Amino acid sequence: MQNGIRQEAGSYGKYLSGTVQGMPYSGIRKFFDLIAQTEGIISLGIGEPDYATPGVIKDACVEALNNNFTKYTSNCGMPELRSAIAVYLHDRLDLHYQESDILITVGVSEAVDLAFRAIINPGDEILIGEPCYVSYEPCVTLAGGKPVLVTTKAEDEFRLRKKHLITRITERTKAILLSYPNNPTGAIMRRADLEEIAQVAEAYDLLVISDEAYAELTYDTEHVSIANIPGMKDRTIILNGFSKMFAMTGWRLGFAAGPEELIDAMLKIHQYTMLCAPSISQQAVLHGLTNGYGFIREMVGDYNRRRRLLVDGLREIGLPCFEPQGAFYAFPSIKHTGMSSAEFSERLLFEDKVAVVPGDAFGESGEGFIRCCYATSRDRLEEALERIDTFVRRYKLPKAATINI
Numbered sequence: 001m002q003n004g005i006r007q008e009a010g011s012y013g014k015y016l017s018g019t020v021q022g023m024p025y026s027g028i029r030k031f032f033d034l035i036a037q038t039e040g041i042i043s044l045g046i047g048e049p050d051y052a053t054p055g056v057i058k059d060a061c062v063e064a065l066n067n068n069f070t071k072y073t074s075n076c077g078m079p080e081l082r083s084a085i086a087v088y089l090h091d092r093l094d095l096h097y098q099e100s101d102i103l104i105t106v107g108v109s110e111a112v113d114l115a116f117r118a119i120i121n122p123g124d125e126i127l128i129g130e131p132c133y134v135s136y137e138p139c140v141t142l143a144g145g146k147p148v149l150v151t152t153k154a155e156d157e158f159r160l161r162k163k164h165l166i167t168r169i170t171e172r173t174k175a176i177l178l179s180y181p182n183n184p185t186g187a188i189m190r191r192a193d194l195e196e197i198a199q200v201a202e203a204y205d206l207l208v209i210s211d212e213a214y215a216e217l218t219y220d221t222e223h224v225s226i227a228n229i230p231g232m233k234d235r236t237i238i239l240n241g242f243s244k245m246f247a248m249t250g251w252r253l254g255f256a257a258g259p260e261e262l263i264d265a266m267l268k269i270h271q272y273t274m275l276c277a278p279s280i281s282q283q284a285v286l287h288g289l290t291n292g293y294g295f296i297r298e299m300v301g302d303y304n305r306r307r308r309l310l311v312d313g314l315r316e317i318g319l320p321c322f323e324p325q326g327a328f329y330a331f332p333s334i335k336h337t338g339m340s341s342a343e344f345s346e347r348l349l350f351e352d353k354v355a356v357v358p359g360d361a362f363g364e365s366g367e368g369f370i371r372c373c374y375a376t377s378r379d380r381l382e383e384a385l386e387r388i389d390t391f392v393r394r395y396k397l398p399k400a401a402t403i404n405i
């Protein structure tokens with residue numbers, strides 16, 4: 001007993017928010033708990049660059065620390081960094097924003113949360129392409145909204161299509177969440193695909209929240225932001241950050257760019273809940289944006305070679321694999337094995353010690369697929385492919401009819 005509350009499971013139920021109690025843990029988290037208990041694993045599980053943050057960025061951080069740059073910054077972030085991000089968006093993505101249109105956040109994660117909380121009234125609906133990154137659905141729910149999931153399909157190269165979107169629109173629909181390059185599928189949206197989405201947004205007067213966390217990681221073609229489609233800049237909030245761009249996942253730095261009034265609404269929440277993003281990370285990224293592009297080029301070239309190795313290897317093993325063109329994931333189908341995604345992933349983990357993430361961790365429509373991250377060394381990828389091959393042979397799984405989907 002402590003303060004009269006019994007210390008046993010469930011004792012705090014009556015104190016907890018019903019919304020939080022009704023919320024499942026992330027399927028990825030559950031899987032990582034399993035991985036942590038197993039030795040000798042090759043992990044294609046975690047979605048994180050295996051690179052170290054570039055030296056220029058680390059040096060800038062050390063200098064900032066030595067200069068005691070350890071205080072709060074302005075709520076919206078350092079003005080120099082907001083300006084540097086405006087220059088970055090202009091130079092790399094042909095987007096035109098002012099410093100006042102940009103808010104520095106604690107990773108893209110905070111920006112996702114802020115965007116939903118800034119626009120959602122109770123019951124408002126947000127359209128979300130699925131399979132998708134795990135945060136969107138819970139963040140919409142926590143903001144009091146209703147996530148409306150729109151399935152994307154392998155035969156459509158996992159692009160969000162107008163014909164599927166419009167069937168889910170109601171008078172409560174407020175925004176479309178767009179997430180390309182996509183986690184977990186590796187899909188991208190080309191200009192023509194984005195024009196279709198823009199038509200829907202304009203016809204139904206919707207906002208678009210565009211998570212472009214992997215904008216720098218595309219292979220055969222450059223990333224196009226939906227804010228680049230005529231008429232869309234005024235309806236779009238772009239979310240982006242430095243976790244993937246500069247291999248800075250632990251530094252927690254991202255940003256939102258969009259119409260000043262929307263960014264200002266996000267700032268209202270941010271100023272009360274975060275105060276500001278980490279000052280030393282801001283100072284470090286400022287240097288990255290002026291000196292770090294060479295690193296991005298090198299890293300993307302390397303990911304591209306690993307992508308080829310993994311995707312070709314999976315196809316040779318007999319797992320049909322959609323051609324991923326962005327981020328650092330392959331999303332092969334395991335449907336022909338007769339196993340569920342969870343069963344396949346668990347057996348592969350326990351029997352042959354390769355960690356992948358079951359596709360249903362990214363929503364129901366991910367069932368029948370597994371997510372394999374190729375942000376790991378060539379040697380480990382080769383070893384993982386050998387082990388997956390052994391696993392597939394052991395079960396004498398029928399070779400899939402097609403290698404491409």
Ligand SMILES: Cc1ncc(COP(=O)(O)O)c(C=O)c1O
Nearest residue numbers: 107108109133183213241243254
């Ligand atoms: C699509 C997508 N958005 C956002 C995030 C979170 O990024 P950050 O580390 O900037 O919070 C991730 C992380 O994997 C992601 O895959």
